[in-house]
Amino acid sequence: MAKSKKLRSVADYDRARKEASAQRNAYEARISIGCTSCSASDGRALLEAFQAEVARRGLQEKVLVRLSGCHGFCAKGPLVVFVPHRICYLKVKPSDVPEIIEETALKNNVIDRLVYRDPKTGQKCQLESQIPFYKRQLRLIMDYNKRLDPRDIGSYFAIDGYEGLIKALTRMEPEDVILEVKNSGLRGRGGAGFPTGFKWEFCRKAKGSSKFIICNADEGDPGAYMDRSVMESNPHSVLEGLIIGAYAIGADEGYVYIRNEYPIAVEHIKLAIAQAYEAGLLGKDILGTGFSFDVHVERGAGAFVCGEETALIASIEGRRGEPRQRPPFPATKGLYNKPTNINNVETLANIPLILTRGGSWYSHFGTRNSKGTKIFSLVGKVRNTGLVEVAMGSTFREIIYDIGGGIQDDRPFKAVQTGGPSGGCVPAEHLDQAIDYESLSKLGTIMGSGGMIVMDDRTCMVDVARYFMSFLRNESCGKCLTCREGTQRLWEILDDICEGRGKPGHLPLMEDLAHCVKDASLCGLGQTAGNPVLSTLRYFRDEYEEHISEKRCRAGVCKPLIEYRVVAEKCVGCLLCKKACPQDAITGELKQAHVIDGERCIKCGLCYAACKSDAVEHVKSRDLCHA
Amino acid sequence: MPRVTIDGLDLDAERGDTLLDAARHLGIEVPTLCHMEGLTPWGGCRLCIVEVGAGTRSRLVTSCTYPVEEGLKVRTNSKWVIKTRRMVIELMLGACSGSKELQDLAAKYRMEEMRFKPRHDDCILCGRCVRMCDEQMTGSAIGFLGRGQSLTINTPFDKPSAACRRCGGCMYVCPICTLRCQGPDAPTEVCGRCGSMAPTCSDVFEDYTCYMGAAGDCGTCVREEKKTAASLFCAPEPAKVTVGGK
Ligand SMILES: Cc1cc2nc3c(=O)[nH]c(=O)nc-3n(C[C@H](O)[C@H](O)[C@H](O)COP(=O)(O)O)c2cc1C
Ligand code: SF4
Numbered sequence: 118m119a120k121s122k123k124l125r126s127v128a129d130y131d132r133a134r135k136e137a138s139a140q141r142n143a144y145e146a147r148i149s150i151g152c153t154s155c156s157a158s159d160g161r162a163l164l165e166a167f168q169a170e171v172a173r174r175g176l177q178e179k180v181l182v183r184l185s186g187c188h189g190f191c192a193k194g195p196l197v198v199f200v201p202h203r204i205c206y207l208k209v210k211p212s213d214v215p216e217i218i219e220e221t222a223l224k225n226n227v228i229d230r231l232v233y234r235d236p237k238t239g240q241k242c243q244l245e246s247q248i249p250f251y252k253r254q255l256r257l258i259m260d261y262n263k264r265l266d267p268r269d270i271g272s273y274f275a276i277d278g279y280e281g282l283i284k285a286l287t288r289m290e291p292e293d294v295i296l297e298v299k300n301s302g303l304r305g306r307g308g309a310g311f312p313t314g315f316k317w318e319f320c321r322k323a324k325g326s327s328k329f330i331i332c333n334a335d336e337g338d339p340g341a342y343m344d345r346s347v348m349e350s351n352p353h354s355v356l357e358g359l360i361i362g363a364y365a366i367g368a369d370e371g372y373v374y375i376r377n378e379y380p381i382a383v384e385h386i387k388l389a390i391a392q393a394y395e396a397g398l399l400g401k402d403i404l405g406t407g408f409s410f411d412v413h414v415e416r417g418a419g420a421f422v423c424g425e426e427t428a429l430i431a432s433i434e435g436r437r438g439e440p441r442q443r444p445p446f447p448a449t450k451g452l453y454n455k456p457t458n459i460n461n462v463e464t465l466a467n468i469p470l471i472l473t474r475g476g477s478w479y480s481h482f483g484t485r486n487s488k489g490t491k492i493f494s495l496v497g498k499v500r501n502t503g504l505v506e507v508a509m510g511s512t513f514r515e516i517i518y519d520i521g522g523g524i525q526d527d528r529p530f531k532a533v534q535t536g537g538p539s540g541g542c543v544p545a546e547h548l549d550q551a552i553d554y555e556s557l558s559k560l561g562t563i564m565g566s567g568g569m570i571v572m573d574d575r576t577c578m579v580d581v582a583r584y585f586m587s588f589l590r591n592e593s594c595g596k597c598l599t600c601r602e603g604t605q606r607l608w609e610i611l612d613d614i615c616e617g618r619g620k621p622g623h624l625p626l627m628e629d630l631a632h633c634v635k636d637a638s639l640c641g642l643g644q645t646a647g648n649p650v651l652s653t654l655r656y657f658r659d660e661y662e663e664h665i666s667e668k669r670c671r672a673g674v675c676k677p678l679i680e681y682r683v684v685a686e687k688c689v690g691c692l693l694c695k696k697a698c699p700q701d702a703i704t705g706e707l708k709q710a711h712v713i714d715g716e717r718c719i720k721c722g723l724c725y726a727a728c729k730s731d732a733v734e735h736v737k738s739r740d741l742c743h744a
Numbered sequence: 745m746p747r748v749t750i751d752g753l754d755l756d757a758e759r760g761d762t763l764l765d766a767a768r769h770l771g772i773e774v775p776t777l778c779h780m781e782g783l784t785p786w787g788g789c790r791l792c793i794v795e796v797g798a799g800t801r802s803r804l805v806t807s808c809t810y811p812v813e814e815g816l817k818v819r820t821n822s823k824w825v826i827k828t829r830r831m832v833i834e835l836m837l838g839a840c841s842g843s844k845e846l847q848d849l850a851a852k853y854r855m856e857e858m859r860f861k862p863r864h865d866d867c868i869l870c871g872r873c874v875r876m877c878d879e880q881m882t883g884s885a886i887g888f889l890g891r892g893q894s895l896t897i898n899t900p901f902d903k904p905s906a907a908c909r910r911c912g913g914c915m916y917v918c919p920i921c922t923l924r925c926q927g928p929d930a931p932t933e934v935c936g937r938c939g940s941m942a943p944t945c946s947d948v949f950e951d952y953t954c955y956m957g958a959a960g961d962c963g964t965c966v967r968e969e970k971k972t973a974a975s976l977f978c979a980p981e982p983a984k985v986t987v988g989g990k
């Protein structure tokens with residue numbers, strides 16, 4: 118790792134950058150091991166195996182091995198990428214290492230067994246860029262991850278890192294920076310989608326002797342990890358964005374508010390800050406330009422609501438993490454009553470790009486009102502789970518089918534849930550909808566921070582709504598009666614419906630209540646908390662009605678409403694269900710139809726999942742047939 | 745002085761005033777629960793919501809915390825406000841049906857039913873006591889603990905607090921510590937609306953309230969069914985009232 122000297126001028130920076138890239142280019146091959154985050158232990162074991170092998174063969178001068186950040190293709194990790202050839206191996210194990218060094222690093226041969234094979238066409242993809250998962254993405258931010266070592270500022274210099282900051286400090290007035298960001302059309306990636314340039318301008322114009330800028334890295338949505346991935350993989354890009362933002366609004370002090378559950382991200386951003394101080398990119402009189410800026414790291418306790426900006430401020434000030442009335446907005450009265458600007462991690466990671474390439478370049482990507490790219494965390498019943506970065510305006514179909522490879526086991530698609538716990542579910546008829554802030558809101562959901570959960574026909578939409586409501590009722594800060602009581606009551610009703618106690622009056626009551634929660638609550642949490650109910654009611658009302666009037670759950674998820682049975686004609690007698698059953702409730706011999714004993718069955722559904730011939734089906738519970 | 749329009753009336757409000765201040769200045773009544781004169785506005789109960797803005801951009805905000813803004817149009821009694829407020833009251837009744845303050849409010853808004861599973865919590869988490877203790881009694885002995893469904897008001901670590909001087913200020917301001925009027929019938933989740941919308945007891949009689957003796961003894965409750973102006977306001981169905989009549 119290059120120890121960086123203090124840079125005192127732009128010429129110093131240029132020298133450091135040239136040195137770093139020369140140092141990097143001296144290696145014949147560079148091996149990047151991805152997935153430092155998801156499977157940190159696997160990654161480290163792999164690193165050690167590579168290092169040992171390289172040392173054994175005395176190749177330290179020729180081959181550089183490093184842990185890089187997240188490559189995004191989580192379903193197939195750990196990934197290994199060779200630069201400059203960009204050959205990509207998936208699911209690499211330490212035992213593969215000697216062969217990889219021998220064949221690929223030294224002889225440039227591709228090892229067939231480790232490359233990706235497209236399940237649809239059977240075609241092999243040697244290069245990362247050929248893999249459909251990557252081919253259809255536009256990775257403006259994520260692409261850097263594999264090109265650098267997040268723990269080394271030198272590797273960031275080598276890809277021209279901090280160039281945007283230098284440009285801003287030496288050749289632009291703060292107002293020009295704001296104008297550039299305005300021109301880019303960048304909107305906040307933290308959820309609300311507020312135009313970043315305008316937000317900066319408000320804060321720039323606010324009166325105050327000192328100002329603050331905060332990077333919001335709280336990311337509390339369950340299942341979302343794009344901010345974590347950016348912080349872990351490329352912390353300097355976030356820091357650079359933060360410093361540029363500080364210069365633009367005139368802040369002299371900044372905070373990175375990061376959740377404590379992200380130890381690697383905390384470590385990397387702290388390291389990045391320390392290295393930036395050492396290099397003279399933070400602190401007093403940065404590069405002799407007269408601009409001074411200090412950054413602190415503040416760790417959040419992990420409450421979802423602390424991601425809300427006023428709650429976040431309260432939390433930094435050491436008060437209870439509870440939102441307050443806006444106005445006054447933080448831009449005029451924020452941290453310690455000083456003008457404060459808060460931006461999301463991904464928002465800030467876009468800033469260096471906008472400064473180096475220009476706002477008008479950036480604004481070519483995306484739709485009319487939503488520019489640039491968005492990182493989604495694609496999870497659920499989709500084949501290729503992972504982090505996906507696409508241009509705004511991509512359709513659900515592109516993301517789920519082209520990039521995501523379709524639904525697992527080729528089951529039918531039912532819905533996709535976006536926007537985190539308080540988002541909504543979008544049904545199949547809108548698969549071709551281009552995604553941006555406005556279109557999602559028209560569909561009854563939100564962009565949120567970019568969670569995307571794919572659901573198949575074995576998902577019950579009432580149960581889904583109940584799950585999210587359960588999260589919200591516990592994560593509401595509890596200040597607003599409508600949010601605290603409303604989410605609890607919505608959950609109670611959903612629970613009643615799932616358990617077979619639903620009543621006809623429940624649906625209109627839920628609708629009224631969900632609207633009341635949205636309309637009368639203080640912060641974004643309450644104001645979106647009705648979405649899970651309203652969107653599922655809008656698109657899947659028949660499923661609710663079935664639960665209530667027929668006491669039937671078509672997805673077979675609501676256990677009190679169903680029971681399992683083996684269809685004798687379809688059963689091939691393979692014993693799979695019998696082996697899966699923890700209750701020994703299934704009887705039957707090899708090649709003979711099996712039978713489930715309803716008395717012993719606990720409806721765990723393991724047999725249903727285990728059967729390969731679709732012979733186990735769920736039917737309406739007999740207890741309810743007479744009800 | 746920012747000029748605001750409330751229910752069609754223009755007012756040059758004081759800078760720093762809330763919408764509630766401005767409405768009250770005009771004599772317009774907006775119900776409040778967590779708000780209390782002398783305590784910092786907090787905005788938790790959401791009862792005092794009013795509609796601000798116009799057209800599709802209008803929204804509901806709590807008048808007790810929202811500052812007056814130049815040119816702001818405010819409606820305190822729009823359909824949207826009333827519909828939402830009634831749901832707020834229904835949620836309150838569902839949590840604490842035993843409070844006179846809440847039952848009076850429900851009567852006033854002609855609540856007919858409470859459609860949730862009744863609970864009988866002894867706290868609506870309005871935080872009046874917390875602010876009373878801190879701001880008026882300079883005690884800071886109690887505060888909010890937890891969040892979501894486990895939110896409570898308590899002393900730190902649930903231990904008797906050294907900061908507490910047993911002044912009782914917290915109980916004095918609690919809207920839930922007000923006992924419901926007692927009648928001969930078992931209390932229902934929504935009050936039968938005897939027509940006593942304003943507290944009839946302690947306001948009138950300094951030293952006697954109906955929960956001090958047998959119900960109806962003080963004589964101020966309605967004894968027989970009669971159509972007073974008040975009970976007409978409570979219509980559609982004036983409740984059958986036989987309070988105290990044995
Ligand atoms: C309940 C709640 C949770 C939030 N959590 C986050 C979060 O984890 N990360 C984030 O960047 N923004 C979060 N936000 C949005 C922030 O309040 C704020 O809008 C955002 O950080 C602004 O940055 P941006 O303009 O760059 O999007 C949350 C908002 C709410 C209401
Ligand atoms: S809407 Fe919910 S989370 Fe937000 S302040 Fe109110 S109670 Fe807290």
Ligand code: SF4
Pocket residue numbers: 681697698699700701702703713714717718719720721722723724725
């Ligand atoms: S549902 Fe579970 S307990 Fe019942 S038969 Fe199937 S595997 Fe056995």
Ligand code: FES
Pocket residue numbers: 775776777778779786787788789790791792793806807808809
């Ligand atoms: S009185 Fe305004 S929110 Fe409670």
